[in-house]
Amino acid sequence: MKQDIIANCRNALYQILFYGVMIIYFILLFFLLFRKKAAGSFQSVNLIPFHSISAYLFSDDMVSRAFALSNLLGNIAIFIPMGVYLPLLIRRKSIFVNTVCVALISAVVEVLQYIFAVGSADIDDVILNTVGGLIGVSLFRVMELLLKDQTKKAVTVLAPVGGIFSFLILFLVNR
Template identity: 40%
Template structure:
């Protein structure tokens, strides 16, 4: 190989490396931007959707609220119960995915601990400022959602195998979810 072909090969490699770096940066920025919108939505939903002092109740008995929902035969309670149980699971699935992506080299139990810590912190703040019901069942359901998110991330990582492909997939999924978070954050009036 002569000197000129080596120089051509070096310049051919250069732009693709720079493109990959720019692409990786753009994907990372997209992930963090959508994560910030998601975090703002969680903050609004869990802590800012009620006036301070409007509601204060504390339940430290595991599965008591869920058992109450199951045993109630009122049609209105059934809808609220479904929304509460499923909602608590669904809103923490993205947190499990994002925390897994941020801490992809950490043990799964540390990621679960992070999700659980966020959930416990929310419940404590709700109790202290009387902006919602502090309920151990919410922590349990939030952790279930976080674990589903963690498992989803692990499955995605096992299928794609390369961190750059996982990052691309998380960026695409984040951008696809962007309208949902914007809708919930800016359009919907949250009344809980």
């Protein structure tokens, strides 16, 4: 009886931690993606795949290359957690379905950024975000294979650590 109460309390704590961290991630992601850009920034649309990526990577300007690296890695990194959370939220659909969901969410974000004038709409961002989501979904699948029924608990414990680490790296790269 006492062990059942302890187990129920532990499960409730895991649920609170899991959903709390997930909500914090989505709130931070929202503010990161929809923060108002600096004065003088411009609105643009890029519908040519890899146009921005190649322009950044093959630039002769070191400042552009440094920005490119932070932009490329940042767009990938911020969507890895979404790839981990999605299979838990939509009940373990295939890697393909989860990755398509990430791509659709990213495309909607890009359109909204343009509509609300808080950024440029760039197909390259959708590609990079989708790669991040695919990495996250793949990490989830590996955890699921290794940990079986303990996957959600592992995500609950590892997500805060990974999230803090990811946002710290993004902060340091973008200083």
